[in-house]
Amino acid sequence: MNVENGIHDAHYFVPAPSRWPVVGSLALFCMGLGAAFAMNSVAAGSWILLLGFAILIWMIFGWFGDVVKESQSGSYGTQVDY
Numbered sequence: 001m002n003v004e005n006g007i008h009d010a011h012y013f014v015p016a017p018s019r020w021p022v023v024g025s026l027a028l029f030c031m032g033l034g035a036a037f038a039m040n041s042v043a044a045g046s047w048i049l050l051l052g053f054a055i056l057i058w059m060i061f062g063w064f065g066d067v068v069k070e071s072q073s074g075s076y077g078t079q080v081d082y
Contacts (some may be wrong), residue, residue: 017069020063027055 034049070076 009026015066015075018066020066021058023055023059023062027052027059030055 037045
C-alpha cells in the first residue's frame with residue numbers, strides 16, 4: 001500500500017500536452033514584430049502589435065479555462081489540490 005502524506009494510493013494528474021505555450025509564443029512574436037514595425041513607422045506595425053495582444057488575451061483565458069475544466073472534472077487528486 002502506497003502512503004504519501006497520509007493519502008492512500010493517491011494518483012498524480014499529468015495533463016495532456018497543451019497548445020497554449022505555442023499560442024503564447026506566437027503572441028509574443030507578433031507583439032515584438034509589431035512593436036519593432038511601429039517604432040520604425042511601418043503602417044502595419046500597430047495592427048500586428050494589437051493582434052499580438054489579442055492572441056495573448058485569448059491564450060490567457062483559454063489556458064486558465066482548461067485548468068478550471070480539469071479541476072472541475074475531478075482530475076486532480078488531493079496532492080494537487082493543496
